[in-house]
Each structure stands twice: as structure tokens, then as C-alpha cells.
Amino acid sequence: MPNESMTKPIVTIVQHIREKQRAFPTATGDLSWILSGIALATRIIQSYVRRAGIADVLGEVGTTNVQGELVQKLDIVANETILRCLGYRDIVGIMVSEEDDEPTIVKSPTGQGKYIVLFDPLDGSSNIDVNVSIGTIFSVLRCRDDLPESEGATPHCLQPGVKQVAAGYVVYGSSTVLAYTTGNGVHMFTLDPSFGAFVLHTENIRMPDQGKMYSVNEAYLDSFPSGVQDYLAWAKTPESGGYGLRYIGSLVSDFHRTLLKGGVFMYPPTAKNPDGKLRLLYEANPLSFIAEQAGGAATDFKQRVLERQPDSLHARTPLLMGSKSEVERVMGFMN
Ligand code: P6P
Numbered sequence: 478m479p480n481e482s483m484t485k486p487i488v489t490i491v492q493h494i495r496e497k498q499r500a501f502p503t504a505t506g507d508l509s510w511i512l513s514g515i516a517l518a519t520r521i522i523q524s525y526v527r528r529a530g531i532a533d534v535l536g537e538v539g540t541t542n543v544q545g546e547l548v549q550k551l552d553i554v555a556n557e558t559i560l561r562c563l564g565y566r567d568i569v570g571i572m573v574s575e576e577d578d579e580p581t582i583v584k585s586p587t588g589q590g591k592y593i594v595l596f597d598p599l600d601g602s603s604n605i606d607v608n609v610s611i612g613t614i615f616s617v618l619r620c621r622d623d624l625p626e627s628e629g630a631t632p633h634c635l636q637p638g639v640k641q642v643a644a645g646y647v648v649y650g651s652s653t654v655l656a657y658t659t660g661n662g663v664h665m666f667t668l669d670p671s672f673g674a675f676v677l678h679t680e681n682i683r684m685p686d687q688g689k690m691y692s693v694n695e696a697y698l699d700s701f702p703s704g705v706q707d708y709l710a711w712a713k714t715p716e717s718g719g720y721g722l723r724y725i726g727s728l729v730s731d732f733h734r735t736l737l738k739g740g741v742f743m744y745p746p747t748a749k750n751p752d753g754k755l756r757l758l759y760e761a762n763p764l765s766f767i768a769e770q771a772g773g774a775a776t777d778f779k780q781r782v783l784e785r786q787p788d789s790l791h792a793r794t795p796l797l798m799g800s801k802s803e804v805e806r807v808m809g810f811m812n
Contacts, residue, residue, distance in 0.1 A: 488677035490516045490655070490666055497661055507568045508643050508659055511592060511617060514569075516675050518562035519613050519647040519655065522555045522599070523668065526649045529605055543578045543791055544756075551605050552576055555598035555613065568592055570620050571630045573790055575600075575759055580630040580790065586620035592642075593618040593634055595759040601727030610650035612729025616763040617643040634758065634790055638783035644763035648729045656682070656736070658770040663736075684773035688739025688800045689720045692731045700748035702778065704811030711810070728755060732764050732798070736771055741799035741807060745778060753777070753795035757787050761794050774804040778811055 488496075494509035529551060538550055556576040563569050564583050570590015572581040575597040584590030594617055601611040618640055620633045645657030653668035655675050663682040666675035691712055698706060712720040723740075725731050735742045744755050755761050765775030765782040775782045775798035785794060797807055 487674075490657070490675050490677075493664060493666075493677050494659070497659065497664075500661070507591065508617070510566055510568060511563070511594060512643065512645075512657060514563045514566045515559070515594075515613075515615055515645070516655065518559045519653070520668065520673055520675075521558045521562070522613060523647070523649050523653045525551060525554050526605070526611065542576050544575065546603075549599070549602040549605055552599050552602045559594075559596055559598050559613075563594055569594055571633060572596070573634050573758060574598055575756060575791070580634055582630050585626065586630060586633045587624070587626045591620060593620055595634065595763075597756065597759045600729050600760065601725075604725075604727050609725060609727055610648055610730040611727055612646050612648040612733075614646045614729060614760055614763050615644065616641050616759055616766070631790060635787045637786050638757075638762035638765055641762060641766050641783075644766040646729050646732070646763065646767070648733045650730060650733075654733070656733075656767060658767055660766075660770065663767050663771045682736065682771050684736050684768065684771040684800055685739030686772070686800050686802050688735070688741065688803055689718060690723055690735070690738060690740030691720055691803075692722070692724050692735060692740065692742040692799075693745070694724055694726070695722070697745075697747040697749070701745045702811065705743065705745045705778075705807070708807045708810040728760060728764070732768075735799045736767065736773070739800040739803070741797065741803040743798075743807070744796045746795045750793065752793045754793060755796050757782070757785060757792045757794040758790060761796050765796075765798060768798045772801065773799055774801045776804060776808065778808070 491509050491513045556574050568591045570584045570586040571593040573595040596615040600614055604611055618636050624632055643659045647655045656665045665679045667678050669676050711717055731742050744753055746753055761782050768775045777795045778797050
């Protein structure tokens, strides 16, 4: 009797997107073409991540990026890989990377270039040298159709998260997992290293509505807003029913666990980062899109993250996301 894996269909990302888009006749194959480019890039990136110690891609380059962070060799490899894999997909007009000060214009946004891909090529890269899971995060917007050529690329990119047409992440963990949404649920794939393809394993992921887990760097407790301090104090009391703390310090990994197990992830305003540390366009927005599509919630401790109007490419935002009831509980302490 063949086991289930021998009878279950093998569905790759491109096939899955095409199936999903059939339900929406107005959708074109464009998104599947972009997502297949991202799948290719992340397959290449994971091959370096898995060999970091021997492929001479560990350690720092010796420069700092626009964020003022020390650039890791693997950051550069990941960034260049995505630029090369997506740069020649004729529908991509603009690319925005955490690693680059300015957008990369690939095709004129007022011409053939229909889409903008915004990404953090390798989030959590400071964890590379100690073999902690890291990840890639991406967001897709349409170029605006109301801007003259003279406006250049940046105004096309400064759109609120509700305008995203696709978003996702890849976590390079004990296995390489890709999750994406185009607004019709969250679907998850695992890279099968035996033949190098991402294979569907779960459709329409739902974030548990409850979760006795919080994920925050409590080293900054004293500079958190008082509502956050009050919530964290309550979570430690018997009346809360008992919470666990999990904090990996790698956003994609902390988010992935919260998506699957429930609970809440927070990066509140701190004295060091009064506007929060995480970036709006290519970290908070894509993960918030995923969280909401999975039935969770995501705020900046005041409003839906997806409704925040970006004022610059590398704008930061405070971030509170996770199980809807847990996010509401934290917001209750804030108010
Ligand atoms: P802290 C990694 O550097 C990162 O950008 C995210 O992946 C992670 O969630 C956060 O910073 C950790 O920041 O201040 O807790 O070390």
C-alpha cells in the first residue's frame, strides 16, 4: 500500500498560484511569474545559508547599510541573488531592498514595469554566525498609474500596506519554508532538497485565536510604553493563567512560530528606537498582510499596520501582531 506521500499530488508554487488565480479571471499570470522568481532566489540563498561556514560567506563585510547595521557577507549574497533573479522578469519595474539606500529601477514604472518588489533579503542576519534561523521577507505592490515619469521611483513605493497584491516570507530553519498570500488565504510550502522545489504542504493557514505565548525583548522593558509594561506584568501573574516567553531575535522565526502556535509578537517603541526598530515597507507590512489573512491582527500599538502611510522607503514602525484576542488584550492595556 503506497504511503500517503506517494499518492498526494506534488503542487509547486507556480502551479498553486495558477490554480488560485483561476478563481479570479481578472488576475493575470504576473504574480505567479514574480513568485516563481522569488522561489528561485530563495532556493539559491538557502544553498548559501546551509553552507555558510564553508562557502566563506560568514562574518561581516566591514561596511554598514542604510540602517546603520553591520553588513554580513550573506546579506550581500542574498540581496544580489534577488536582484538578479527578479531583475529580468519583464513585469518588475522597481525593487526596494533593506540593503540599498535607493530603489532599483528595472523597467520604467510608467511603462512596462507593472510591479514593485520590496524585500528584506536576509532578516536576522546577525544570527547567521551562530546558526540561528534567519529569513527573507517580501512584499509586492503595483506601480501607481497617476504619477508622471518625472516623479521617479520612490513615490510609487510609498503606498500603505493595504495596497499590497502579494506578500510572504521564507524561513531558513530546520527546513526551508515559504509562506505567501495574494489576499486569498495563507499557503505554506516546504523546500524538498531532494529535487529542489517548494512543495505545498498547508493551504489556508489559520493563526490560533488564543496563545499563552509572548515574544518580546524584555531587556528594553523600562523604556516600553506603560501599557506594554502593565501587560507583561499581568502575563506573569497567576490570574493570567501562565504565559511562556519565546524570543529568537530573528523576526521571521518569531513570526512563523506565532503564526502556527498563536500568541503575540511585539517590538514596541523603545528609548533607542522611539519609532520601533522594524521596517514598515518590507518587514511589518508583508507580515501584517499574512497575519490578517490567517485570521490574526497587526497594529503599531495605535492603528492597523496596513493603514500606516509610509513617509520614507526605510520608515520604521512599532509592531504588535499575533492572535486577534491576544493583540486586543495588549491594546486593552494600552488604552
Ligand atoms: P533586538 C534582527 O536584527 C531584527 O531586525 C529582527 O529580525 C529581530 O526581530 C530584531 O531585529 C531583534 O532586535 O533589538 O531584540 O535585538
